[in-house]
Amino acid sequence: GENVEQHPSTLSVQEGDSAVIKCTYSDSASNYFPWYKQELGKRPQLIIDIRSNVGEKKDQRIAVTLNKTAKHFSLHITETQPEDSAVYFCAPRRDSWGKLQFGAGTQVVVTP
């Protein structure tokens, strides 16, 4: 099965600074790479995803970059705001039915 690791486990940034979270996976057949955000007491929600035929995708202040050779992908948040404070999870997988493993999560705290 897929082994998924996220780093760092916690990240504290000043408002306005950038945050980067890295997700490393083991299954070379993985070709779908999403990031989910879970605010305190809320459900996880998809914020951005990428498929393996694309190296980078941006959506306003967030972006995901993929390095398939090295088997890792990263979430980038620019100009961080207090509402970015949450736990972020990656969940790489292949396009087939099967269990979906999430990374352990990264707690991001944005301080004003």
Added chain:
Amino acid sequence: GAGVSQSPSNKVTEKGKDVELRCDPISGHTALYWYRQSLGQGLEFLIYFQGNSAPDKSGLPSDRFSAERTGGSVSTLTIQRTQQEDSAVYLCASSYIVRGVAGALGELFFGEGSRLTVL
């Protein structure tokens, strides 16, 4: 409905009792997943359904846990003889098949979860 619905939202039970947690996925979503999240922890995979069948039950913590799905829709997670370590939020998520990409599933849509407390 508009989203994934879970019930009960909150359940307090005594050790040794059985509990049933229900998940009503988004209409038309073929895939359904159950996860467990302990306080401040990550998402622990329990089981997934492809239609009504559950090809992978390897995530169920013990034989006290079981799940079923009927009619390709509603799913029930049952925990028998509950223990204090079963206390957690149980999250259900559903997903759809992406058109044009063989075997591809779309994003997971999560319910609000069922918070289980075993006294």
